[in-house]
Amino acid sequence: MTGIPPPVAGVSPGPASPPSFPPGLLPYGVFRPPGGRPRVGVALGREVVEAAPLLAAPDAALLAGVTLDPLLAAGPAAWARVRAALLAALADGVPGGLAHPIAEVQLGLAFTVADYVDFYSSEHHATNVGRIFRPDGPPLSPNWKHLPVGYHGRAGTVVVSGTPVARPHGLRAGPDHSPVSGPCARLDFEAEVGFVVGAGSPAGSPVRTADLDRHVFGLVLLNDWSARDIQSFETVPLGPLLGKSFATSVSAWVVPLAALEHAWVPPADQQPAPIAHLSPAGRGLDLSLEVAVNGSVVSRPCFADMYWTPAQQLAHLTSNGSPLRTGDLFGSGTVSGPGAERRGCLLELTWNGTEPLRLDGRELRWLEDGDTVTISATAPGPDGTRLWLGAVEATVTPAAADQPYAAQRGGSA
């Protein structure tokens, strides 16, 4: 229980009542009202409003399905037109019969994930991870300041907020370094922001950093669940696979970039100056994240602390000629800041489990079965207000009992 720097756990309970989506935000989601069919809606206050009936043809068709995919693919002119029409239609209140309390509907994954890439773009996070795992070497890999390091994750296991996350089985290094098979013993969250590509780009046409908002429709909050022990054993030389691919949770509400006009801030100071395809750096986003475990806040990461910007991540992804597809999702990497209270994962918050947080009378080193992790965020709005952006939340469920293998030592099968 020693610890530098001191943890902040257990001091801040989460909100007592569900926060309210401000009028100008209008995040998009997919919902199923009780007894009804799935449909697209926008969140307003504590309600979701069915969207297609608010629009005229042909734009109504973009929201008449069961995902945001048609709207995403329609591109930035359509995004602006639809948003303006929805803002106008809702300016004087919600037409009768279209609103449902969010607490009473079932929320779904709002879009079809094409490829999912996860970056590693917080210098504070990468430095902490380096210090933990390579205490005698430089904390950052030699490439880190030259490009946004990232990897492809599993698109098929991106799940919507609220979906239970089962503790994965896997192989980890045992006490004498021989592998041990069994349920993950070091389950972690990673607080991230995910960016949703709407308009694709053809092969051979890299996207410039200046064109972020011509391709990215909006953002979600993202929990990059991580089985640290499984990841650690498998990761050399090709990176994480099963330590990440069991689940990635995203918020049900996709916040359009167009709603965040007051949130843009200058990017981090980048030295050395970024190479041409990462220049200009684009802008940072002043999002305030909050991570709670079982309702107790354990961290308040600031997205403005990120080193690489979303524009640079997007430009880098396509710099080799790779096309973008509607539904491509890229995560920022764990959002961590300079102070202990801004660290975005337990690996950092507990310094690899050696400095547990106090949480409701217990020590929190790693996630236990039944723990609920909630990552929420706000952004600056007009006139000094803060805009509630929603949350991604999920509860850890026990490892499946019917795995085809029992906990055992490697080589004894």
Added chain:
Amino acid sequence: MTGIPPPVAGVSPGPASPPSFPPGLLPYGVFRPPGGRPRVGVALGREVVEAAPLLAAPDAALLAGVTLDPLLAAGPAAWARVRAALLAALADGVPGGLAHPIAEVQLGLAFTVADYVDFYSSEHHATNVGRIFRPDGPPLSPNWKHLPVGYHGRAGTVVVSGTPVARPHGLRAGPDHSPVSGPCARLDFEAEVGFVVGAGSPAGSPVRTADLDRHVFGLVLLNDWSARDIQSFETVPLGPLLGKSFATSVSAWVVPLAALEHAWVPPADQQPAPIAHLSPAGRGLDLSLEVAVNGSVVSRPCFADMYWTPAQQLAHLTSNGSPLRTGDLFGSGTVSGPGAERRGCLLELTWNGTEPLRLDGRELRWLEDGDTVTISATAPGPDGTRLWLGAVEATVTPAAADQPYAAQRGGSA
């Protein structure tokens, strides 16, 4: 031009006429005849036969679209039923009007790729790579004999055979280790076999090794194009990203596993014995690959030399509870064998460019613009025959001139 072991380049010209698909193979593909619409067909001899008209309802509907996706999703009972019906319908010749010379049609990507995972399952390949890049350490990472190492690739850049592959731009380490931006200078192929998942599996239900053919429909030949210099600079700590994601080529023809009954062989001897979820090991496949550059054979890898089996790769992928989706694709990793003539990539064949092959009067260290790489394969058939399985082929085109950045040093942007 010193070299251990001696190269085999330039000694074997490729086939003078297109090989012929044997009657019992019936690989599936998607083709567009001249002036016609895309449709599903099976290859027979040097022709493609439109498939749906050969079937009765309801199975005809599985092949009536423009991809194999409905057939893949229909599962193993449907696969067997459809294959039996096609074999019967074609036993006495091709009904009139349904056959087109393959040379005259346009072939497409036969299925929608969901998630793409690439393994690293040849011990010979992994050992050679380790010796090249870590000459003073053990060639295999400590985990290698305990699990099939792999990573997620980019599903959106899987392209069909024949699609030109543009040399990617990217960052590489310069002479003094500062980064240099520009076209890839070390472009490579990797000869692999890809396995196509048909029937998915739900989250939380790992697939046993014994159930490979309940989920995997068939295989393709796969070229995991690799920009060695870009990959090398980016890969620590999260694995390859842009060094691989510019293109992955697959053959147009998907060979059903059901057509390979004579090709199964015992798996490699695995010590230590694999952990429970990788046991029993399943079977190996005796596929003979051939890699040609500009028509000259440079390698003849044997798939029977692989260490981890496709069944173990599939079981491992799902061992953490990850679901499978129709269209999931997993690559074997570079197929390399114990001899120099069986190495599946130029990295090994030229020992990282230090021992060039002789090819048509030039030195082949890495791929040059205009080079055509062809990976073909055969498998044992009945009565000692060899079954032609098709090929994946593509030509390297020059790096795009309109990249948003010119070759330059890092930090000078």
